[in-house]
Amino acid sequence: xxxxxxxxxxxxxxxxxxxxxxxxxxxxxxxxxxxxxxxxxxxxxxxxxxxxxxxxxxxxxxxxxxxxxxxxxxxxxxxxxxxxxxxxxxxxxxxxxxxxxxxxxxxxxxxxxxxxxxxxxxxxxxxxxxxxxxxxxxxxxxxxxxxxxxxxxxxxxxxxxxxxxxxxxxxxxxxxxxxxxxxxxxxxxxxxxxxxxxxxxxxxxxxxxxxxxxxxxxxxxxxxxxxxxxxxxxxxxxxxxxxxxxxxxxxxxxxxxxxxxxxxxxxxxxxxxxxxxxxxxxxxxxxxxxxxxxxxxxxxxxxxxxxxxxxxxxxxxxxxxxxxxxxxxxxxxxxxxxxxxxxxxxxxxxxxxxxxxxxxxxxxxxxxxxxxxxxxxxxxxxxxxxxxxxxxxxxxxxxxxxxxxxxxxxxxxx
Amino acid sequence: xxxxxxxxxxxxxxxxxxxxxxxxxxxxxxxxxxxxxxxxxxxxxxxxxxxxxxxxxxxxxxxxxxxxxxxxxxxxxxxxxxxxxxxxxxxxxxxxxxxxxxxxxxxxxxxxxxxxxxxxxxxxxxxxxxxxxxxxxxxxxxxxxxxxxxxxxxxxxxxxxxxxxxxxxxxxxxxxxxxxxxxxxxxxxxxxxxxxxxxxxxxxxxxxxxxxxxxxxxxxxxxxxxxxxxxxxxxxxxxxxxxxxxxxxxxxxxxxxxxxxxxxxxxxxxxxxxxxxxxxxxxxxxxxxxxx
Numbered sequence: 001x002x003x004x005x006x007x008x009x010x011x012x013x014x015x016x017x018x019x020x021x022x023x024x025x026x027x028x029x030x031x032x033x034x035x036x037x038x039x040x041x042x043x044x045x046x047x048x049x050x051x052x053x054x055x056x057x058x059x060x061x062x063x064x065x066x067x068x069x070x071x072x073x074x075x076x077x078x079x080x081x082x083x084x085x086x087x088x089x090x091x092x093x094x095x096x097x098x099x100x101x102x103x104x105x106x107x108x109x110x111x112x113x114x115x116x117x118x119x120x121x122x123x124x125x126x127x128x129x130x131x132x133x134x135x136x137x138x139x140x141x142x143x144x145x146x147x148x149x150x151x152x153x154x155x156x157x158x159x160x161x162x163x164x165x166x167x168x169x170x171x172x173x174x175x176x177x178x179x180x181x182x183x184x185x186x187x188x189x190x191x192x193x194x195x196x197x198x199x200x201x202x203x204x205x206x207x208x209x210x211x212x213x214x215x216x217x218x219x220x221x222x223x224x225x226x227x228x229x230x231x232x233x234x235x236x237x238x239x240x241x242x243x244x245x246x247x248x249x250x251x252x253x254x255x256x257x258x259x260x261x262x263x264x265x266x267x268x269x270x271x272x273x274x275x276x277x278x279x280x281x282x283x284x285x286x287x288x289x290x291x292x293x294x295x296x297x298x299x300x301x302x303x304x305x306x307x308x309x310x311x312x313x314x315x316x317x318x319x320x321x322x323x324x325x326x327x328x329x330x331x332x333x334x335x336x337x338x339x340x341x342x343x344x345x346x347x348x349x350x351x352x353x354x355x356x357x358x359x360x361x362x363x364x365x366x367x368x369x370x371x372x373x374x375x376x377x378x379x380x381x382x383x384x385x386x387x388x389x390x391x392x393x394x395x396x397x398x399x400x401x402x403x404x405x406x407x408x409x410x411x412x413x414x
Numbered sequence: 415x416x417x418x419x420x421x422x423x424x425x426x427x428x429x430x431x432x433x434x435x436x437x438x439x440x441x442x443x444x445x446x447x448x449x450x451x452x453x454x455x456x457x458x459x460x461x462x463x464x465x466x467x468x469x470x471x472x473x474x475x476x477x478x479x480x481x482x483x484x485x486x487x488x489x490x491x492x493x494x495x496x497x498x499x500x501x502x503x504x505x506x507x508x509x510x511x512x513x514x515x516x517x518x519x520x521x522x523x524x525x526x527x528x529x530x531x532x533x534x535x536x537x538x539x540x541x542x543x544x545x546x547x548x549x550x551x552x553x554x555x556x557x558x559x560x561x562x563x564x565x566x567x568x569x570x571x572x573x574x575x576x577x578x579x580x581x582x583x584x585x586x587x588x589x590x591x592x593x594x595x596x597x598x599x600x601x602x603x604x605x606x607x608x609x610x611x612x613x614x615x616x617x618x619x620x621x622x623x624x625x626x627x628x629x630x631x632x633x634x635x636x637x638x639x640x641x642x643x644x645x646x647x648x649x650x651x652x653x654x655x656x657x658x659x660x661x662x663x664x665x666x667x668x669x670x671x672x673x674x675x676x677x678x679x680x681x682x683x684x685x686x687x688x689x690x691x692x693x694x695x696x697x698x699x700x701x702x703x704x705x706x
Contacts, residue, residue, distance in 0.1 A: 069669045076458035237564040240652025376671045387654035
């Protein structure tokens with residue numbers, strides 16, 4: 001009798017609890033990059049939950065390739081999350097496939113309290129604008145530039161970092177010694193492009209509708225990089241792989257005098273070797289001063305269950321105070337004009353240097369993405385060609401025009 | 415209803431959860447994928463149109479797919495052959511009265527129980543040409559450093575070596591069990607006839623292990639043909655696509671390239687290739703050998 005009573009009571013209590021749980025909370029599903037789950041964002045989410053009783057944010061973190069796999073699977077299953085972080089290039093790609101919600105109406109509605117897109121750098125808006133509609137709210141805006149070991153350069157007789165390719169090559173040679181490289185290149189696709197851009201080359205020429213890797217400027221840039229490796233022996237062959245931390249690790253362990261990287265490597269370098277005497281230099285100039293632009297944009301998938309609440313959360317995550325705090329704590333550069341103007345940001349020497357590269361930086365694939373003809377297969381063809389030049393020491397003049405023809409064929413078929 | 419029908423019905427009732435499970439989570443996705451392989455556009459995630467065999471025909475002219483097939487065949491055949499040969503040799507030794515055989519078996523089996531992700535990252539770290547342990551050791555010994563992971567010709571063999579290291583323990587255990595199952599009187603009779611050790615191995619052990627070899631060859635070959643984690647984690651398919659195995663190519667085509675129709679066709683093409691290779695293996699290795 002007693003046992004039966006307790007069993008029934010437990011069952012009733014469980015049923016009440018379950019039904020109560022099922023009706024009392026709404027869940028906002030958010031996909032984010034694994035490395036960007038900063039405390040400042042967690043605090044903003046906690047505040048959002050406190051200000052919106054009954055709402056719970058399900059914050060899921062993935063590495064970019066896994067996030068993309070998950071997102072595509074979710075699109076296929078009609079189970080898209082409410083808010084998604086996208087690295088460069090995804091927003092135009094998904095928008096052209098009609099998988100994202102335009103943000104213009106939401107932005108216009110809240111214009112008085114949230115100055116979007118007015119307070120965002122033009123390029124941060126342009127890379128998320130397709131057919132005059134904005135599909136992404138930029139949350140990070142980054143660029144890669146030259147990072148150098150001050151002591152190693154000083155030991156080789158250089159008081160200042162190089163500013164031109166000629167100086168760079170000279171410094172790289174001078175700082176190379178057994179077990180130490182003057183420069184450590186990165187195998188990731190985007191890291192080849194600062195060289196191409198600095199030499200006046202381009203990823204895609206929208207006027208003629210063709211990729212730019214077959215141009216003399218691109219060929220010369222890749223050959224310059226290959227010569228650093230195979231002729232001068234002042235740079236190692238980059239290690240291919242799913243992670244791109246190799247050069248940072250060589251730099252942190254004082255086995256490379258210079259690398260190209262972005263603000264995301266500030267903390268790993270600082271924590272990896274607190275004694276390291278290093279600095280951030282403006283990007284090199286050959287034909288022009290240029291570098292690559294990266295970053296992350298927040299977007300709301302078309303099938304999102306709660307687009308309005310997703311927008312509310314996105315606004316909080318990109319508020320000026322959260323941006324400044326995040327950049328100061330985690331050394332990330334941000335897309336808001338008022339962020340760059342903030343005194344606290346200006347006072348940080350490393351952040352300030354990375355921030356100063358933003359105006360002349362450019363997103364690699366954007367010109368092609370904006371045409372709706374972007375296909376990652378183009379990048380695979382180009383990356384293969386670049387690797388043939390760098391790994392197998394094939395002449396860039398032989399490899400790149402052939403790859404350009406193949407890439408153009410893919411684009412023509414879109 | 416007859417007794418026989420009632421029995422059949424009961425059996426199906428008990429089997430139905432498994433049948434439903436496989437229908438929903440196994441055969442239904444395969445059917446969808448088969449459907450998608452005949453579509454162009456954005457099957458599964460958006461608008462698509464019927465494309466007939468276009469996706470299948472495109473495979474023949476896809477340079478990357480052909481390169482991926484070639485890399486996969488090198489990887490699969492290399493992994494299978496080296497694993498079997500080394501495992502057979504080790505099993506022949508370890509099946510005998512060796513003092514430390516249990517310890518050695520445990521050591522050999524250990525990599526098999528380690529997660530593939532951990533194995534891949536561990537070897538990547540060891541083989542890194544600039545920060546890896548192996549080159550550090552070579553330099554200490556006064557030997558030149560080796561650039562396995564950055565050399566397009568060597569990288570695929572690095573993957574084969576890691577795969578053999580990982581699977582060898584499993585193959586050794588299976589071989590030991592099979593060797594111990596061979597009746598000892600066959601060896602005794604042969605010894606009485608004057609057979610030497612090599613002849614015992616060649617004429618008794620090897621033929622009687624053929625079913626085991628077939629089983630291992632098929633299992634390792636199929637697993638190797640489907641391998642993705644190792645190149646994904648160790649080399650990202652590089653350098654210069656030298657380790658872009660077929661499954662990685664399918665994955666990247668589907669999820670990075672969002673070309674789901676074509677990726678589905680690639681998957682079915684691989685299914686047919688695996689079927690063909692398995693059939694060839696059965697034809698070559700499936701000998702009806704009996705001992706009485």
